[in-house]
Amino acid sequence: MKKNSIWKDLRKKYPLLLLALPGIILIFLFNYLPLSGLVIAFKNVDYSVGIFKSDWVGFKNFEFFIKSNDAFRITKNTLVLNALFIVFSTVVSVTVAIMLYYVGKNMLKLTQTVLFLPYLISWVVASYALEAFIDPRNGVINHFLTSIGGSNINFYYEPKYWYVILVICNVWKVAGYNSILYYTRLLSIDPTLFEAAEIDGANTWQKIRYITLYMLRPMIVMLVLLSIGNIFYSDFGMYFFLTKDNGMLYPVTDVIDTYIFRALKTINNPGMGAAVGLFQSVMGFILVMTANKLSRKIDEEGSIF
């Protein structure tokens, strides 16, 4: 009975299906079809016979990955760097949003535009800008160091600086538009709340803490949970271009996504790469589901999807 009515409804509203059809097909081709390609995680890929006829190797690809030193390194880098990004970009963007809110409309337009710019610029271009600062010979930092009699630092050979460099670049790129998100949220605060607080004798810090931050809390929680849900994924371009894919820096800058890319393009081991990718997808899926459940618990309206 119920099934019948679905078909009847479909026939009656077939134009809706027609509108949706191109999208359905594309999502099938580029999102669902690759799932069947996941079998290569369990195969020794031989392109000459095609992936379905390649030999099954069971969990060999996973074993190979887990036993290599790489597994720990790339997982650690991915998680640690993403955690640092979440903390720093949240703190900076919330702070900027609150400042914008208190300053009022005067500087808003200019600041917003400028903070937004990095969002429009690809990591390729950003890597050129970074070079201006850290280039071993002509970079601003090294020029300054030599001018005060210090010695040059070749940043592209020194892993120890890169956590800091990457965090700064990430904040520069994403904090701007995050702060605009938070700022827009703040605009919805009822101004009478502040008036009431003032009458009750609250000072500025108390107002920020008990009104502004309180209003932002659901959104902070949601965006942070969303980022935690994506913590196994990295912005590939950032690592690839800023570091110039430099092997000397892998101990701190190699992440799961760059590793999979190399498995495909450089070391040509697609089976192992797909195994790592499957590990990433499964972990990511579990985390997103957990994050969504948590955010629904914290705030009925705040579920991510």
Next chain:
Amino acid sequence: MSAKTRKMILYLILGIITVLWLIPILFIFVMSVTSSDSIASVGYSLFPKEITLEAYTYLIKNPAQILDSYKISIIVTLIGTVAGLMITTGLAYAMSRKDFLASKTLNRYVTFALLFHGGLIPTYIVVTQWLHLGNTLWVLILTMLVSPWNVFLMRSFISGIPMELLEAAFIDGATEFQTYFKIVLPLAKAGLASVGLLIMFGYWNDWYQGMLYIDDMKLTPLPLLLYKIISNIQYVMQNSQYMNTANNFPTIGARMATCVISIAPMLVAFPFFQKYLAKGLTLGSVKG
């Protein structure tokens, strides 16, 4: 501390932040007009000793590869944005119609695609081995045409349109298509603008699809060209169009100038569509 001084301090801090954010972008512009001599003597600086338009003259004199790449980027961005927006909106509309019984299934279909990815390598194999799209213009357009994320963003815009309006149209005898084109699309203008911009940026800045699937220099989009230049300056030297001038080729300046001509269209257009983008991001973050 009086309220006034407090405000002054805030202005100051925000001013400093704004300048800090701007400096890296300024560097690209300034370095594109810095002479090689100036770089040799004072390094990269926002205040170069000598300003020259040499780099731009080179680009104008030897434009073959850059024009090719510009052309590819423009074609891909135009087709991708228009087609992507149409397809995304169609799907989003069908998903938003609660009276359409299949909409639940559609929502689940797109949600799963958003949450679980096959990953880079299976996708690569599908695209190159099964669909045979490697080294074609199509691969640059098709792979990015519909993103589940944008579909949800679009759906949240369309859901804001009151159902009563549609019902009124149906009572007046409008067909599904008429309702969609004459009522839904005009009312979803803000959504179309925001999502369209996101799609457009995605295409204009994309180097990833090119890096994965394109070897042919004739099909290299602009951002990928930038990467190829940085990854191998030799490449520029070997490229025949630069050969005659390879001796005193202003490498850094030319690289930066290429950056400038790649980001300039976006920077120029940005102030006009800024408000749509901000709106899109806000909606998108509140409910995916």
